[in-house]
Amino acid sequence: GAGVSQSPSNKVTEKGKDVELRCDPISGHTALYWYRQSLGQGLEFLIYFQGNSAPDKSGLPSDRFSAERTGGSVSTLTIQRTQQEDSAVYLCASSLSKVEAFFGQGTRLTVV
């Protein structure tokens, strides 16, 4: 596609529910990144996929968080048993290997 697309744009969920956030990277981009940004804060790295290599999961804050990337394209970030502290904007980016990364518009998650 023309740019990185994320869905949904906004998600309100009840505490304890599971949520799935989707990222469609730019076509042909081999690298995909997930970040989280809490209100007024910087970007917190979550997970990084590069081609067929094992993903770098070092930023996932707990085992309630997981992500997969199917067919080297679309990625889904799953948060199980959501907590209020999970409320944030979740940002996805993609790039060709080791060059300029481009971000989607983000998914604003609110846990009530």
Place this chain on the structure above:
Amino acid sequence: GIQVEQSPPDLILQEGANSTLRCNFSDSVNNLQWFHQNPWGQLINLFYIPSGTKQNGRLSATTVATERYSLLYISSSQTTDSGVYFCAGPYGGATNKLIFGTGTLLAVQP
């Protein structure tokens, strides 16, 4: 892995003024980007600048990789320049994840 520091953390300008934002890295980088996060939260690519100098309108950037810093220049600032400016570089080693600085919050007043 690298650490990224940005300065100043906050900056208030009058419209028309010039400014310089700085990004320091703890180690050499071969991939450096500057982003502008607008008030709606969208991250806009400004420059991909591993080394040298680039210009785009009123904005320009210079990276001195051997000295591990990059500068973003904003000339004749406008209110639409307001927002947060981030720099980012690769962590290094086996992973190429991007590590972000803490950002510079810029407010341009009319």
